Amino acid sequence: MAPLALIAQIGLPVLAHVLGGALGRIDSPAAKTASKALDDVAGAFARREIDPAQIAEANRHLERMAATESAAYREAIAQINRTFRTELQSDDAYVRRWRPTFGYAVAFTWVLQVAGLAWAVIATPERAGEIIAAMTSLSVIWGVALSVLGINVAKRSQDKAIAAGITPPRGLGRALLDAVSGPPAPRNPAPAGPDH
Secondary structure (H helix, E strand, O other), rough: OOHHHHHHHHHHHHHHHHHHHHOOOOHHHHHHHHHHHHHHHHHHOOOOOOHHHHHHHHHHHHHHHHHHHHHHHHHHHHHHHHHHHHHHHHOOHHHHHHHHHHHHHHHHHHHHHHHHHHHHHOOHHHHHHHHHHHHHOHHHHHHHHHHHHHHHHHHHOOOOOOOOOOOOOHHHHHHHHHHHHOOOOOOOOOOOOOOO
């Protein structure tokens, strides 16, 4: 579900209360001012100082905006799916081999880095603490690389299962995507060769 669609389902009174409380926890004058303003609006909603017809109209406006955003989101997902289908139908072997190439590159880089770290600690034990501390600054880049690798492995396993005629179980992500964009169109799976 697109973020604006979720906001539209919550409604303005609840949204004002929740956002006011969340912004109040941020140590910033701008956030405190916004929190106070939202608390005032939430209080006016609670005391019925704002005409319910105006609230209903504002919620309808949010729903219309959410519908527009949802349509754009569905189109973006459809475009991504068209791109994936084009890749799957490609006769270029490298298009089908980019996942294993990425996996080998990550593994090779990991081995080089660990070997370099071990050598640096052995060669200069007096700086071992600094070297290991410096290594932690690479955790973000490794987190991204290993996440991409994990998604690639899971997706390729799913592709192979589909090619073998096995329907993989639906995960939460697929269920959410189907709720937004509808179920995926049937496709011709890519052949599962030994190079994948």
